[in-house]
Amino acid sequence: MANAKPPTQNQAGQTHSKLIRLIAIIFLALIVLVGLTILIIWLTIKPKKLVYSIDDASIHNYNLSNTNHLNATYNFILRAYNPNKKVSVYYNKVDIDVLYDDETVSRGTIDPFHQPKRNATRFKLNLASHDVSLTNGIAHDLKAERSSGQVEMVVKLKARIKFKVGAWKSRHYHMKVTCAPIMVHFSSSSKGFQRTTCDVDI
Numbered sequence: 104m105a106n107a108k109p110p111t112q113n114q115a116g117q118t119h120s121k122l123i124r125l126i127a128i129i130f131l132a133l134i135v136l137v138g139l140t141i142l143i144i145w146l147t148i149k150p151k152k153l154v155y156s157i158d159d160a161s162i163h164n165y166n167l168s169n170t171n172h173l174n175a176t177y178n179f180i181l182r183a184y185n186p187n188k189k190v191s192v193y194y195n196k197v198d199i200d201v202l203y204d205d206e207t208v209s210r211g212t213i214d215p216f217h218q219p220k221r222n223a224t225r226f227k228l229n230l231a232s233h234d235v236s237l238t239n240g241i242a243h244d245l246k247a248e249r250s251s252g253q254v255e256m257v258v259k260l261k262a263r264i265k266f267k268v269g270a271w272k273s274r275h276y277h278m279k280v281t282c283a284p285i286m287v288h289f290s291s292s293s294k295g296f297q298r299t300t301c302d303v304d305i
């Protein structure tokens with residue numbers, strides 16, 4: 104017969120499946136709510152990329168010996184711009200590499216700093232090559248370029264950074280900045296220097 108099953112058991116089964124449906128609906132609603140919250144926070148903060156450029160670059164005290172040893176000092180003006188209205192940036196130590204023909208000819212660092220919202224900071228980087236040994240090929244290229252009054256170099260930055268929004272601080276991110284090609288001139292006049300926009304990778 105159709106009513107072989109006790110009716111009470113049937114009712115219990117229906118209540119059970121209703122409960123499961125309710126839980127599923129609540130769960131889905133929560134997911135949508137969390138998603139919307141993240142979207143709204145994202146839209147309010149609107150994180151923008153950090154902007155880096157080299158605004159001037161010159162080389163001084165240049166001396167390349169017959170044995171291909173290089174002495175020189177470099178002055179770079181590095182501009183770091185944080186375009187964000189709600190996000191400030193904490194930088195740990197920034198490592199600087201100066202390269203010529205893919206060879207590192209100078210290294211330096213920038214001390215840890217905090218960059219406020221909507222802030223542009225210019226760093227004067229005074230770097231040097233002390234008796235850096237170059238290969239014959241690279242020394243040859245450098246001599247040839249030197250006679251043209253400028254040399255093409257690359258500046259690379261590496262840093263660990265944190266973002267701060269209100270009281271909340273993000274985890275650490277690795278930032279890599281590559282500025283290339285930089286036409287480094289031999290005189291201290293910055294006339295005609297072409298600002299080099301850097302590639303920022305976070």
Ligand SMILES: *[C@@H]1O[C@H](CO)[C@@H](O)[C@H](O)[C@H]1NC(C)=O
Nearest residue numbers: 164165166167168169172174
């Ligand atoms: C370059 O260095 C060598 C060896 O230190 C020195 O004899 C020479 O005078 C230097 N040249 C210039 C232009 O400073």
Ligand SMILES: *[C@@H]1O[C@H](CO)[C@@H](O)[C@H](O)[C@H]1NC(C)=O
Nearest residue numbers: 166167168172173174233234
């Ligand atoms: C570079 O400078 C060092 C001393 O700082 C000196 O011993 C060396 O001869 C110089 N080399 C060149 C090529 O000027």
Ligand SMILES: *[C@@H]1O[C@H](CO)[C@@H](O)[C@H](O)[C@H]1NC(C)=O
Nearest residue numbers: 216217218219221222223224
């Ligand atoms: C950018 O921030 C630095 C460090 O806090 C500060 O010294 C500088 O005045 C700021 N520059 C601008 C344009 O707000």
